[in-house]
Amino acid sequence: MLKTFSIGGVHPHENKLSAHQPIITADVPSKAVILLGQHIGAPAKAIVSKGDVVKVGTVIAEANGFVSAAIHSSVSGKVAKVDSIIDASGYPKPAIFIDVEGDEWEESIDRSKDLVKECILTPEEIIKKITAAGIVGLGGACFPTQVKLMPPPGSKAECVIINAVECEPYLTADHQLMLEHAEEIMVGVNLIMKAVKVNKAYIGIENNKPDAIKLMTKVAADxxxxxxxxxxxxxxxxxxxxxxxxxxxxQVPSGALPIATGAIVQNVGTAYAIYEAVQKNKPLFERIITVTGKSVKKPSNFLARIGTPMQQLIDACGGLPEDTGKIIGGGPMMGKALVNAEVPMAKGSSGILIMNDKEAKRGAAKSCIRCAKCVGACPMGLEPYLLSTLANKGDFERMERENIMDCIECGSCQFTCPAQLPLLDYCRLGKAKVGAMIRSRQVKK
Structure with a gap:
């Protein structure tokens, strides 16, 4: 019997339209806009200014705190300005604008396709290279990887778990990455194991990717x-x-970090990025992204530079369909609608989903029928109907007592609700308010 988690969950239509589409190297943009806040924690601090000349891989912003990450140029050219731009959240955020001239890379980057398996670095040296390369979790959360690889005092890693699940409908970037770069991923996993000083790693892959399971099992044997x-x-x-x-x-206890279970989890894309950083001296300035949708002419998987406008990738798939209702950054369950297609790609950009008018239209919300489907679907054991009501009434103190901060914003509750209530929207609102309350209390201490 196949393994799965023990509480809640749903099974949306998979719609993996771009599955088995080879990874296409996207064109270098004519202008790149590189956000300074591409990770959880403090935004990076720009160390370039207007007129500076940069190459592909040049450090353009340094980590600005313990939980932060360096940013590197994904293009070569001249810095046009350091200004703000509307990002995927819909709010203006600081960014570095670069006018592209050619494609000159930093000489320290090994651009060969040769597999490099051996690594004589110490765990501390591996983490140092990961930090310098600006690696963050590529599964969506974008947590600075070096922080995760250094558990807090009193915590000890027992194993590494690689997230190769890619459970979001439509997205196929991780699947195709495994099919094309299995060996590099294994080396990356080995590097993570060495960095955290464990001798066991598990790579979890959902059973709808039998070819990836077969290939990865074969490669892992060595x-x-x-x-x-x-x-x-x-x-x-x-x-x-x-x-x-x-x-x-x-199970991770409420309010605890995952390391409490003895496991350190990294995305499969992060493992590949770690291989490139440690073995090839290549910073994180490009990633694989899926562009897809039922009306898209050619759903595809691209290797694209950070800072590339989303519109450029959409055009490479045949352009924006006439029946477009929404453009989603990410997948349909946890992704968010973009305000426009000129939003620049970031480290956490796993997909661009173009929904047609029919898919994008929400049904009219009705009264809750007390069916408790949302409770059964919640993978965190919460009561979304209650949390939603509390958020609507502004009772955020009660929401905190009901463990709203445990919500992972997966959308399972909203997906399963027969009354089509915006449960996720209310939970996100309440979680943001409660999070602000908690931070305010900590500051006063």
Whole structure:
């Protein structure tokens, strides 16, 4: 029997329209807009100014705190300005604007396709290179990777879990990455194991990717301590806490960090980025992104530079369909609608989903019928109907007592609600308000 997590979950239509589409190297943009806040934590601090000349891989912003990450130029050319731009959230955010001239890379980057397996670096040296390369979690949360690889005092890693689930409908970037770069991923996993000083790693892959499971199992046979774990198809299995539960049958306590279970979780794309950073001296300035949708002429997987306008990638798939209702950054469950198609790609940009008018239209919300489907679907064991009502009434103190901060914003509740209530919207609102309350209390201390 295939493993899965123990509480809640749903099974949306998969719609993996771009599955098995080879990774296409996207054209370098004529102008790149590189956001300074591409990760959880403090935005990076720009160290370039108007007129500065940069190459591909040049550091253009340094980490601005413990939980932060460096930013590198994805293009070569001249800095036009440091200004603000509307990002995927719809708010103006600081960014570095670069006019592209040619495609000159930093000489320290190894651009060969040769596989480099051996690594004589110490764990501390590996983490130092990961930090310098600006690696963040590529599954969506964008947590600075070096922080995750350095557990707090009193915590100890026992194993590494690689998230190769890709449970979001439509998205196929991680699937195709495994099919084309399995060896590099295994080396990356080995590097993570060495960095956190463990001898066991598990790679969780949902059973709707049998070709990836077969290939990764074959390649892993040559690497000591790495096991492939086929998983039942169940959303949101890609959630960190759900994946730990599915793979090693341990639950993260409410309010605790995943390291409390002895596991350190990294996305499969992050493992590949770590391979490139440590073995090839290549910073994180490009990533694989899926562009898809039922009306898109050619759903595709691209290797695209950070800072590329979303519109450029949409054009490479045949342009914006006439029946477009929404452009979603990410997948349909956790992604958010973009205000326009000129939003620049960031490190966390896993997909661009173009929804047609019919898909994008929400049904009219009706009265709650007390069916408790949202409760059964919640993978965190919360009561979304109650949390939604509390948010609507502004009772954020009660929301905190009801553990709203445990919500992972997966949308399972809203997906399963027969009354079509905007449960996720209210939970996001309440979580943001409660989070602000908690931070305010901490500042006063």
């Amino acid at each position: 690497y000591t301590g790495i096991s492939i774990v086929p998983l039942k198809v169940q959303y949101p299995q890609g959630g960190e806490k759900q994946l730990i539960d599915a793979v090693i049958s341990r």
